[in-house]
Amino acid sequence: MxxxxxxxxxxxxxxxxxxxxxxxxxxxxxxxxxxxxxxxxxxxxxxxxxxxxxxxxxxxxxxxxxxxxxxxxxxxxxxxxxxxxxxxxxxxxxxxxxxxxxxxxxxxxxxxGMSVDEYPSIAGSEHSDILHCPNLALKKMIKQVSFAVSTSEARPVLTGVSCRIEEEQVRLVASDGVRLASRIMPLQKKSGSTFPAVIIPGKHLTDFSKMLHDEQASTAISLGRNTILFQTNSISMQSSLLEGSYPSTDKLAPEAFTTEMTVNTFDLLHALERVSLLAGDNKAVKLSIESDQTMELTSRTAAIGEVTESIAIEALVGEKLAISFNGKYMLDIVGVMDCGKVHIRLTGRRNPIIVQPADSSGSLYIVTPMLTRE
Structure with a gap:
């Protein structure tokens, strides 16, 4: 009782x-x-x-x-x-x-009621504490990558988030094959501990992050046999790990760029929201660099209409070009950035678009361009 x-x-x-x-x-x-x-x-x-x-x-x-x-x-x-x-x-x-x-x-x-005999339990004794993450940083990190996980079961590993410990930092990577989100956060590891690369179901991570209301506390993360355990204050989550090898993402970003520009994050976000209204079923948005100071976003839907909006470029290096992309995917990326300016780097209209917060080298976002007839 x-x-x-x-x-x-x-x-x-x-x-x-x-x-x-x-x-x-x-x-x-x-x-x-x-x-x-x-x-x-x-x-x-x-x-x-x-x-x-x-x-x-x-x-x-x-x-x-x-x-x-x-x-x-x-x-x-x-x-x-x-x-x-x-x-x-x-x-x-x-x-x-x-x-x-x-x-x-x-x-x-x-x-x-029912007997508890067949109810599964969290196998705490099988886990050993490996590292601790501040809740505020962990919640933000999960939000900034989890949107990119795949919703298709065709490649199960892509429905998860890759988690790797690299020296004194943790890297989370998510990709659905068309876009990629990568985030690095510094850590203090426990002495002598090891943390092999694992793949955590993206939905489980997202659900847990929504429970992190006490942002001043920290979360203990530990590994068991085929499971990972998150514990903070009164809440614990045990999740199974996805089997398989996560595709290598280390060489997806080009080493050199033909065009690099810096724009205001909020101007870009709101322009994408407005232009995407007429992007149609394929969500195609065209970015055109018109001058050293201005770029344009354009979308159209047959028999409905089209929209064009100009955005100021704060810095431009390299050649002017036009490139198309999925507007929703770009909105997802820009929407999770908590910085005032964003870098966009291009290498021709057929190669991946690289997007990064201007004040962080620990975040990397990649979008595959859409090939159009224009």
């Missing part, structure tokens, strides 16, 4: 509910596991390949464990019930025959 604040429990269930699939082929995973003991209350939810856990410590004065025990409760009903209960204290009691009673105020619910 436990007693807990409705507000706190509702917050935890909101964070965990996204990990539960109502149509899971494994019936036990449609439920959420509650485990209460002398250390506090732990909620676990997940699906094949990923588990999320939220811990209420015993010293929390809004959580009281009256009697230890474990039970699995249908997640959808548990979440809906707790959300609609009145503010105050919620009591949850389970019996040996897996019946669950949830009460608060004048409301009493009786649910059929």
């Amino acid at each position: 436990i007693e807990i604040s409705q507000r706190l429990l509702c917050k935890a269930l909101h964070l965990l509910s996204g990990a539960v699939s109502a149509k899971n082929v494994i019936p036990i995973l449609t439920g959420m596991k509650l485990h209460a003991d002398h250390t506090g209350l732990t909620l676990t939810a997940g699906h094949t390949g990923m588990l999320l856990q939220y811990k209420f410590p015993a010293d929390d004065d809004q959580v009281t464990v009256r009697q230890p025990g474990s039970i699995v409760i249908p997640a959808r009903y548990l979440t809906d019930i707790i959300r609609h209960l009145p503010a105050g204290t919620v009591s949850i009691t389970s019996s040996e025959d897996y019946n669950v009673i949830i009460s608060a105020g004048n409301a009493v619910y009786r649910l059929c």
Whole structure:
């Protein structure tokens, strides 16, 4: 039996509910596991390949464990019930025959629970702490690469994010075969530790980053056998790793460029948003360098119309040219940059477009151009 604040429990269930699939082929995973003991209350939810856990410590004065025990409760009903209960204290009691009673105020619910015997658990003993990342930096890093993962299962490794430790820094890389996002962040590794290159499912990383509300804290990252574990404050996520080798990306960027320019990030972002409105189904946007001070973005849709917008160039080196690209892909890149200026580097209209924040050499974005008749 436990007693807990409705507000706190509702917050935890909101964070965990996204990990539960109502149509899971494994019936036990449609439920959420509650485990209460002398250390506090732990909620676990997940699906094949990923588990999320939220811990209420015993010293929390809004959580009281009256009697230890474990039970699995249908997640959808548990979440809906707790959300609609009145503010105050919620009591949850389970019996040996897996019946669950949830009460608060004048409301009493009786649910059929499930045994925890077949519910998977986070294998903490198999993991060893390898490194720590500040939450704010980790959240930003994941956001700046995860948008580029592939949504196609044709090449499963591209649905993940490559993670490599290089000397005293971590590199995350994501690519769908048309665009690439790479980000480097300095680290302090634990003495004598090793961290082999791994591929983490992109969706799992994105889901975890959305839970990093305490940006002043840090996340401990550790490896197990075919799994990776992220732990911060009350939240833990264990994710399976993708099998296979991530394609080499070290030589995708040209060593020399024929055109290099610098533009205002926000001017470029908003111009891309406006021009993309008429980019059509193929999202094609044409970039033309008109002079040393101006470039134009153009898009058109047959039988609808066209749009052209000029953007000031703050610095230009090299030849003038025109090149086309997927406007949505470029919007995704520019949209995650938190700097005032952006460098765009070109080597002809058929070679990759290189985009980098002007104030960071640790970020690299590549977009494959679109070949048009113009």
